[in-house]
Amino acid sequence: MANNRFKILVLSDLKKHTSIIIKSAVSLSKMINADVDLFHVKKPTDVVASDSQLSAMRSLNQEHNKSRNKIKETIAPLNKAYNINITSNFGIGNVKSEIEDYIKATKPDVIVLGKRSSKALKLIGDNITDFVLKTYEGPVFIAANKNGIDPETELNIGLLNGKSQAFNQAFLEDVLTKTTKPLKSFNIVSSKAKVEETSVLREAVNYVFEKNDNTINKLAEYLEKNHVNLLFVNRTDSTNNSANNKSEIKSLINNVNVSLFITGSVQKWAV
Structure with missing residues (x-):
């Protein structure tokens, strides 16, 4: 079998x-x-x-x-x-x-x-x-070395710069359904950008940050305040140019104190 x-x-x-x-x-x-x-x-x-x-x-x-x-x-x-x-x-x-x-x-x-x-x-x-x-x-x-997740941990999930359908890859929806708290949606935009309505799997609490040199530090503060312990991060690919590029992901890894789930650069959709 x-x-x-x-x-x-x-x-x-x-x-x-x-x-x-x-x-x-x-x-x-x-x-x-x-x-x-x-x-x-x-x-x-x-x-x-x-x-x-x-x-x-x-x-x-x-x-x-x-x-x-x-x-x-x-x-x-x-x-x-x-x-x-x-x-x-x-x-x-x-x-x-x-x-x-x-x-x-x-x-x-x-x-x-x-x-x-x-x-x-x-x-x-x-x-x-x-x-x-x-x-x-x-x-x-x-x-994350501190505030990580284990089988007894209650998940508090955040989404960064991504709509729910962008996270519906293979097994990721299974992970999203394990959280018992509302999802937190964090969006980083330029000063002139319009914030598009984010479609999530369930009602989400939305936060918008203007992109500048202090954005990642501010995001880290909000992740801690909201007790987020798992942040979903989309990698940029040909179908999702609004996702996070390599330098942005590296900055996240270096500066935020929560576990990160970085999606595949080639999307494999759930069936």
């Missing part, structure tokens, strides 16, 4: 906020009936410190065992707590190449990533997130 469940891929560095990120993936999996797979990859230079082939092989084997145990320790409590079987894999190599190959091999329906801290962003940038958004056409979930 064919497996018709969706597939969620979590890309993790196994650092501080890994459990929070996986909880977000588990929460999403419960909403859309999906399997969860965790993938962790390291650069060879982070593992092998010697030119000796024997020493290098020993280091690689040790790292495989260490990472396998670390992954097991991380996901075992979540498997038990939420009655879900989270699969996992580990690789050593060029991080971006390994991720790209794994995505091609597993064909996930959505990828889940964590947010870097503001300090880390200033130092090195969020290169993996940029890479995934550039190379992967499907939806990307950016899990």
Whole structure:
């Protein structure tokens, strides 16, 4: 019998906020009936410190065992707590190449990533997130390190610059129906723009912001005031030029403290 469940891929560095990120993936999996797979990859230079082939092989084997145990320790409590079987894999190599190959091999329906801290962003940038958004056409979930979602969290969803039909992709309507509070619709417009009436799945509370240098900071304040914990963000495509472009999405990732569900750059409509 064919497996018709969706597939969620979590890309993790196994650092501080890994459990929070996986909880977000588990929460999403419960909403859309999906399997969860965790993938962790390291650069060879982070593992092998010697030119000796024997020493290098020993280091690689040790790292495989260490990472396998670390992954097991991380996901075992979540498997038990939420009655879900989270699969996992580990690789050593060029991080971006390994991720790209794994995505091609597993064909996930959505990828889940964590947010870097503001300090880390200033130092090195969020290169993996940029890479995934550039190379992967499907939806990307950016899990907030604080105020994230888990299976016990009551969803309070916001829509950014998008009409409801633009969010009616594949499983996204299932997510929208899980909120028990009115949707919040946030629209950013130019000073001369006319605000079009936003058609939503249910009655929404609408907010309009004039586009300027402080808009994203103001939006972040309103998201916090309205207790929004999941913001749907449309990526620009050929059919929806009013959606958010790459620089706007990057600014959101860097500056708002809620989880983001960034839609696919190629829309796959629900049936």
